[in-house]
Structures are given as structure tokens and as C-alpha cells.
Amino acid sequence: MAEPSATAEPLATAEPLADAHTADEAVRFCSDLIRIDTANRGGGDGVERRAAEYVAERLADAGFDPVILESAPGRANVVTRIAGTEPGRPALLVHGHLDVVPADPAQWRVPPTSGEIADGVIWGRGAVDMKNAVAMLLALLRSWARHGRRPRRDLVVAFTADEEDTAAFGARFLVDRHAGLFDGCTEAIGESGGYAYHVDAGADADPDAGVRLYPIGAAERGTAWVKLTARGTAGHGSRVHPDNAVAALAAAVVRIAEYEWPVRLIPTVRACLAGIAAALGPPTGDPADLDETAAAALADALGAAAALVAPTLRNSANPTVLQAGSTVNVVPGSAVGYVDGRVLPGHLAEFEATLDRLTGPRVTWEYAHRERPLDAPLATPTVAAMAAALRAEDPAAHVVPYCLAGGTDAKHFAALGITGYGFTPLGLPPGYDYHAMFHGVDERVPVEALTFGIRVLDRFLAGVG
Template sequence: MAEPAGPAGPAAPAGPTAAAEPVDDPRTEDEVVRFCSDLIRVDTANRGGGDGVERPAAEYVAEVLSEAGLDPLLLESAPGRANVVTRITGTEQGRPALLVHGHLDVVPADPAEWRIPPTSGEVVDRVIWGRGAVDMKNTVAMILSLVRSWGRQGRRPRRDLVLAFTADEEDTAAYGARFLVERHADLFDGCTEAIGESGAFAFHTDGGARLYPVATGERGTAWLRLTARGTAGHGSRVNTDNAVAKLATAITRIAEHEWPVRLIPTVRACLTGIAASLDRPAGDLSAEDLDETNAAALVEALGHAGALVAPILRNSANPTMLSAGYKVNVIPGEAVAYVDGRVLPGHRDEFEATLDALTGPDVAWGYAHSEIALEAPLDTPTVAAMADALRAEDPTGHVVPYCMAGGTDAKQFARLGIAGYGFAPLGLPPGFDYHAMFHGVDERVPIDALTFGVRVLDRFLTTVS
């Protein structure tokens, strides 16, 4: 169901030209904080399997966009599962459009584990607390505050921008980005590139350098269901055809398997870029010498910065769920396990062959959910504009490409031929564990990180050609 959330007509704030420099707007900080806190207070926990309600957050976003002079569409894929899409007309027609996307859902949080309630949106010492503060209601708030500022100042980007705020990213995207791609692809006409979550955050190295990893790749999703079958019987009797034992053996092999290093272009560029920023190659190792036999040694030599690369050197498979039996003295005829697999671009066949070998003849496996891996071009004007926008705010920062260990809605939009980049800038302070905030307890984000991000987004979105 599509519902207009504002006056009908083309979505474009009034304004003559794009600005090369961000214009100071004293209301922006107050608005980005308010929008972020308000969105956190809206419970959009996605428990999977269709259990989630994003509509109240979508209505909030649509109202803010309407107040900025835009014409958002609220698109409901199922009761309560709502998305918002709008288009801002650029000043230079004929250029390809750019998609800017962010998701409205969050993973669940147990209030008993948190110091401050996860749906409070409370601000303490210039830090906003709550589920979604980093993943990713903060970025939604940055986009909203920026669009509001443009509306007040009569500014527009050079390229058309399509803004999409989605449901269900934290599960399968069936009610969100996948629904939009399959049912409303026309809304993304002209889009050739996209920016979304998990990139351009400040990462402080051991030696004091600041890295800004811009995501140009994502590992593919390979959530697996393993099934072992055997002979059911009494728990007191010998049973050599035990489904639980078969499954346990396969799961142990998967958990203990050491996946080989596979050096994709994005990871190669990330490694050499980090090494150059630290002026610390691994011994005499040069970029030309880097290969799959010595990449792990370079990661080790990079110290703390190696943490950016270690999870993306390989495919991975982690057992996460087990289900078998119903009574302690009954041997079940079936046992089931789930495994969270992640696959580097170009290495799906190797992943599947390895799973065949690890599970063996006694355990069957299949995909519970599967998504493609992504790798976007590195040497493009858009990537250069991202780097320029970051360096304008932090001239001594080092911008490097980066492959995400997990995945985002970029996988869905890639089906429309849209190259996706992770670019949600945050000026984080030393000691802030960005990755620990994702799906973690006591998720929070500093206000100064958000205002930095708004300035970087402003510069990038109004100048990228």
C-alpha cells in the first residue's frame, strides 16, 4: 500500500544551486539530536520472521520530510511494515541519480542488561543512548536534519537524490528493501550508485592516526540449516544411528575449520592503505608483494588497525542455533542446527564445496537465507568525492576502502544495477568501540560525531557529480 505523506507533485526543495561549502545552520545540531532521540524512543525492534513494526518511525520520517518541502511516499509491505521514499531534484539534470538509504528497524534489546533503557533516547554528557544510536537511527537523523537545513537555506544537490528509509533490514529485507526493489523499482529510476550504513567512521590506530574506512564491499550472507536424521529410540539403549551425535560431529568440524585467506581487491587496497597511513609495512613487504600467503602477517603487523581487516580475509561459518529432542530419555529421529555463514565476493563455490566436506554424508544442509556478496568500483569520482568530503573536515585523516563482514540493504539495491557504498560518516573520539555498538549492550553515539557526519554528508551530497 502506497500512501502520499505530503502534498502531491515532484519532490524538490526550492533553491538555485548547490553549494560547494557547507553553510552553517545553528539549528542543525539541535535537530539531529532531537530526531535521533525521537526515533530511538519509537520501538522498531525486529525479532525476525515478520515480527516487527516500523510504521510509527516511518510516519515520523515522512512528516519531517514533508516539513522540509518534500513529497515522501509511505509504502507499507504488510501491516505495520512501512518504508518511506522520496526524491530531491538536483540542479544539474542529466546526471545519474544517487540513492541514500537507511533502515528504520533495530535488533531487540533486553532493558535489564542496559545502564540506560534502550528506548529512552536519553542524552548524557553529550552522548545519545539507546538501541539504534549507531545502527542506524543516527544516520537517518543526520539525513533528516540535513534535508531540513537545505529546505531553510534554499539549497539542492547537483545530482537527483533518492532517499529511502526501509523496514526489515535486520532480518531478510523482505518487508523493506527487497519489497521496494521488486514492487517499486521505478522509484529508483536513474540511480547508478548508493550510499548506506557502516562506513566513513573515525577509527583511531595505536599510533594516533585516524582512518576513515569507506565500505566498497560486503561479504555475502549464507545462513544455513543443517539437518541430521537417525533412528529414534529409548535413551537407555545403544543407538549407533543417533541424529544428535551426527549433528554434533558436523557442527564441531564447522566450528573448528580454519578458512583460507582469500584476498579480494577491496581487502588488498584496505591493507595497503592502512599500512601506508601508518608507515608500517610488514618488514620489507610491498603492495606488489602482498598475496594470500602473507596477508595475515601484514594484518598482525598493523596492530589495532588490523581489526578492520581480520574478519574479511576469509569466508566464515559460525554455529548459532541448535534444536533436537523433546525428552531426556528419548533419542530423537531428527536434529537441526543453524549456521551464520558469510562469503567473500567470488568465493561462493568454494564455500559450498567446503560445507559439503565438513557436513559429510550424514548431515544435509541448505540455505535458510542467502544474499549476494558485493564489491563496488574503487576508482570512481564518487569515491573521490567521499574522500574529499572527509578530508575537508579532517585534513590529517586517512581514507581507505573497506569490506564489511556482514551485509546491508545495498545487496537488494544491487539487483537494480546500483553500486553500493558504506558511507555514514561519524567523527568518533579515541577509545570509542564503534563495532561493539552494533547489536551490543549500551549502544550510544556522541553528539559531536553526528554533527561531524552532517557536515561531511552536506559537503559530499552537494558536490558529488
């Protein structure tokens, strides 16, 4: 992980004040928030208002001054500002989302909105993505209020709606309509990063000693949701139809699905590969010497740790929706499909040219929704402070930067010139499949993971300069 520059301020050394009461509050808040159904079904179908009121009430009870901002009926966001002790410093944005993706109760062992706490684990939709992080931050801020503690920098805390769809009712609304709330913010921390990722140390290491990686999100692939349209000649299904829109669309979808995108090595992924390789074994040489072929080979050799880099070695495009026809005996005049595309920083032109080629002459494509890719600098005092906070709580931590395969609200706050990082720390146990919890069945998080996360957040947010 990049070390701080020579002018970097050291991390504050005061011990975290988060105590058992703070941890208990975080667990209770997480459970309560899970029980508030904030499922976002897309297209404007979602309600975060009750969760926003819950969050705002607990902030207000602690003496903060939150404001609820509703972008449409029921689509609510919460923002508050906490004054720092050194007002000349740039402000830091801390953001998390209140909405969750839908869950089918029939597939779950426990009801997804139960918020059940059993055997040291919190169950339910949002336990990881990301009501746990909202709860940790709420509990930590209330702890600060009890102890009269303040950060060095101003903190702007935002809990948003609609992150799981387009953010039109959440972060995008705040950026477009309430940009003044973020005055002075130059950096942000948000979803996905700082969690423990356990891997084997390798054949030459002590077999009982694993390696704990802690990835910090420093880049995100851009969102490129694409609509495909094929047009043909409508007619009776019993006749010959060489100009069949469904067939043309299907052929294009297969070409897209089967295409192997070339490896494209961005700086954050290069640094991630080098950091993981160094943690798992002897140095592999200068990471600057890694070319794209060597990067792919190195990723393949990383075992379980490859999951941190494999999705971000390339652009990607996955067909997800097909729409055509109404009855079996009618050839429709058009057919539509949707593709979830993700684009590495600096590689949009390649993505678009490849889609032009794969769709072919009979299918057109256009963006249904798109968001910019992000790539944040690594050699900064803020990144160094994140790493120091993690190592203070886990001296064996191997901190590495990584690129998120998907996207977060950081894309929208970037429009205000705010550099975003993924940092929602969790002390996860071996065998816990963190990535499978995102949008998965039986989403859950260990209570102890939150206790660790609160202490790391306390160190980082209080001390970062």
C-alpha cells in the same frame, strides 16, 4: 585510497550550510527515533510504521514529497526524490534502515528505548545502527530546504524496514514491487563507513600523535545462512543408538566451528591493508605483491587497525542455533542446526564445497537465506568525492576502502544495477569502540560525532557529480 580518474568532476568547494540548528535537530530526531520501538525479532515480527510516519512528517514539513510504502501491516518504508540542479546526471540513492535488533533492558545501564541524552552522548538501541544516520540525513535535508539548496544529482532517499532480518518487508519489497522509484540511480551510499577509527601511529611516531583512519565501505561479504539436518533412528534413550541424529549433528557442528578458513585476498581488502599500512608507517611495497600469506602476516602486525580487515580475510561459518528432541529419554529421529555463513566475493564455490566436506555423509545442508556478495570499484569520482569531503573536515584523515564483514540493504539494491558504498560519516573520539556498538549493550553515540557527520554529508551530497 584510490584517486579520481582523469575525467572526474572536482568536489564542490562551497562551505557546508549545516549550522547549530541543524545539529540540534539531528540530536533531537535521533533521540525521538530511539524512543520509537522498532525492534525486529525476525520472521516478520517487527513494526516500523510509527518511525516511518515520524520521518515522513518531518520531510513533508520541509516541503518534500515522501511516500510511505507498507509491505505488510506495520512494516513501513519511506521514499522521496529530490531533484538535482543537473538533471542529465545519474541519480544517487541514499538509504538507511528504521528497524533495530532487540535489546534486553536488564543488561543496559539506561533503558534501550529511552533516547537519553547525557554528558554529550545519545543512548539507546539504534544510536549507531542506524537511527543516528537517519536523523542526520533528515536534519540535513531540512537545512537544505531552509536555505534553498539542491544537490547536483537527483537524490532518492529511502528509509527501509526489515534490514536486520531478510529485508523481505523492506529493501527487497521496494526492489521487487516499486523499482520505478529508483529509476536513474546508478550508485548508492548506505550503512557503515566514513567514521573515524583511531589507531596508534607506531613505535617510530610521536607518541602523542595517533592516526585517524576513515574506512569507506566498498565491498560486502555475501550472506549464507545455512540449515543443517541430521536424520537417524528414533527410539528409547536407554538403548544403544549408533544412528543418533543429535550426535551426528553435534559432530558436524564441531567440525564447522573448528575449521580454519584459508585467507582469500579480494581487491578491496588488499587496498585496505595497503592503505592502513601506509598510514601507520613507511611504505610496505607494492600492494599488488601481497600474497595471501603476506596479507595475513600484515594484518597481524596492524594492531588495533587489524579489526578493519581481520573478519574479511576469509569466508566464515559460525553455528548459532541447535534444535533437537523434546524429552531426555527419547532419541529423536532428526536434529537441526543453523549456521551463519559469510562469503567473500568470488568464493562461493569454495564455501559450498567446504560445507559438503565438513557436514559429512550423515548431515545434509541447504540455504535458509542467502544474499550476494558485493565488490564496488574504487577508482571512481564518487569515491574520490567521499574522501575529499572527509579530508575537508579533517585534514589529517587517512581514507581507506574496506569490506564489511556482514551485509546491508545494498545487496538488494544491487539487483537494480545500483553500485553500493558504505558511507555514514561520524567524527568519533579516541577510545570509542564503534564496532562494539552494533547489536551491543549500552549502544550510544557522541553528539559531536553527528555534528561532524552532517557537515561531511553536506559537502558530499551537495557536491558529488
